[in-house]
Amino acid sequence: MDKHVKLSDQAFIQYSRQIMLKGWGEQGQLTLLNKHVAIVGCGGLGNVTATYLAGAGIGTLTLIDDDEVELSNLPRQFMFDHDSIENAKAFEVANRLQEQHPSLQLNQHAQRLTRDNTTSLLGNVDLILDCSDNMPTRYLINSFCVEQSVPLISASVANWHGQLLLVSPDSPEYGCYQCLFPQAPKEANSCKTLGVSGPMVGVLGSFQANAALRFLLNLPSDLNRQIHLVDGETFSMQPLNRQRNEQCPVCRQPN
Amino acid sequence: MLKDKPQHAVLINNNQWLEIEPQGLMLSAVINQLSLVESSIAVAVNNNIINKALWHEYVLADGDQINVFSAIAGG
Ligand SMILES: [Zn+2]
Numbered sequence: 165m166d167k168h169v170k171l172s173d174q175a176f177i178q179y180s181r182q183i184m185l186k187g188w189g190e191q192g193q194l195t196l197l198n199k200h201v202a203i204v205g206c207g208g209l210g211n212v213t214a215t216y217l218a219g220a221g222i223g224t225l226t227l228i229d230d231d232e233v234e235l236s237n238l239p240r241q242f243m244f245d246h247d248s249i250e251n252a253k254a255f256e257v258a259n260r261l262q263e264q265h266p267s268l269q270l271n272q273h274a275q276r277l278t279r280d281n282t283t284s285l286l287g288n289v290d291l292i293l294d295c296s297d298n299m300p301t302r303y304l305i306n307s308f309c310v311e312q313s314v315p316l317i318s319a320s321v322a323n324w325h326g327q328l329l330l331v332s333p334d335s336p337e338y339g340c341y342q343c344l345f346p347q348a349p350k351e352a353n354s355c356k357t358l359g360v361s362g363p364m365v366g367v368l369g370s371f372q373a374n375a376a377l378r379f380l381l382n383l384p385s386d387l388n389r390q391i392h393l394v395d396g397e398t399f400s401m402q403p404l405n406r407q408r409n410e411q412c413p414v415c416r417q418p419n
Numbered sequence: 420m421l422k423d424k425p426q427h428a429v430l431i432n433n434n435q436w437l438e439i440e441p442q443g444l445m446l447s448a449v450i451n452q453l454s455l456v457e458s459s460i461a462v463a464v465n466n467n468i469i470n471k472a473l474w475h476e477y478v479l480a481d482g483d484q485i486n487v488f489s490a491i492a493g494g
Contacts, residue, residue: 205494207494208493208494209494210494294494295494296492296494297492297493297494298492299490299492302490302492319494320490320491320492320493320494321491321493321494322491322492322493325491326491327488327490327491343470344461344468344490345459345461345489345490346458346471347458347459348459348490348492349456349459349489349490350456350459352492352493353489353490353491353492353493354491354492354493355493355494356493358493360493391461391468393486393488398433402433402466402486403466404463404466404467404468404486405463405466405467405468406468407467407468407470409470409471409472410470410472411470411471411472
């Protein structure tokens with residue numbers, strides 16, 4: 165794809181309310197138009213992040229999910245309706261986005277991310293958003309990001325709670341996802357096991373998309389050195405400072 | 420509602436006081452006391468994540484705030 169060097173008049177008007185933001189500007193809008201973001205998981209978080217990133221004018225999105233839409237997804241996965249049931253989520257999201265944003269470049273894969281296809285599906289992206297629903301995929305994405313020096317914004321949600329963090333290749337001293345969580349819980353903290361509040365998916369997905377935009381625009385944040393615990397019962401966010409775990413098998417520095 | 424703080428205590432997950440000896444208590448002892456599955460939890464003291472290798476040498480003081488949590492997988 166050719167690099168965009170100028171915004172059309174129509175694009176300038178369409179994006180005017182965000183171009184107004186401090187640190188965004190016309191240059192920032194062009195930056196976004198030339199970025200490629202991968203969204204792994206097209207469920208609740210994926211619906212929200214894909215909608216906001218496409219809406220914000222990201223140039224290219226890669227969507228990955230091997231799941232099909234189920235009836236129990238509908239309360240919080242607003243890009244789907246009864247007619248979507250049993251259709252591949254990645255294709256449903258891609259179709260919806262393409263209708264809304266004809267010039268958006270899309271790659272959609274109705275496949276599970278595995279060790280064998282990570283490079284072919286996630287090569288050449290500027291940023292990966294982990295919107296997945298299981299620990300093996302979360303660990304897989306994290307190792308790929310650390311090995312290939314690709315920035316990762318990880319969000320998750322279940323019950324009334326969520327977690328949000330950024331693993332940036334520019335600040336390895338704060339460690340990776342696996343530094344924080346060396347082992348998965350025996351029983352996954354997932355929407356299937358714990359249930360989930362739909363609006364909390366919206367909260368986490370919105371923060372994840374906001375973090376992605378700020379990261380791509382090179383705007384300051386402390387997310388690369390923190391994990392935020394988001395609590396929908398007390399309406400609070402608690403940032404905790406991370407550090408590299410010297411025993412981490414993923415990001416440990418060779419001696 | 421959080422109850423009044425006992426004279427010597429640490430706060431667990433912003434909602435529960437755990438009484439400790441005046442001379443302090445090892446972080447690993449608190450984790451044992453809460454009967455948590457060690458392998459899958461992350462722990463922060465006063466908003467700083469403490470790596471597992473340090474739990475057995477980290478001495479908690481009166482009023483310390485401890486967060487214990489595990490990875491959420493859902494998306
Ligand atoms: Zn690590």
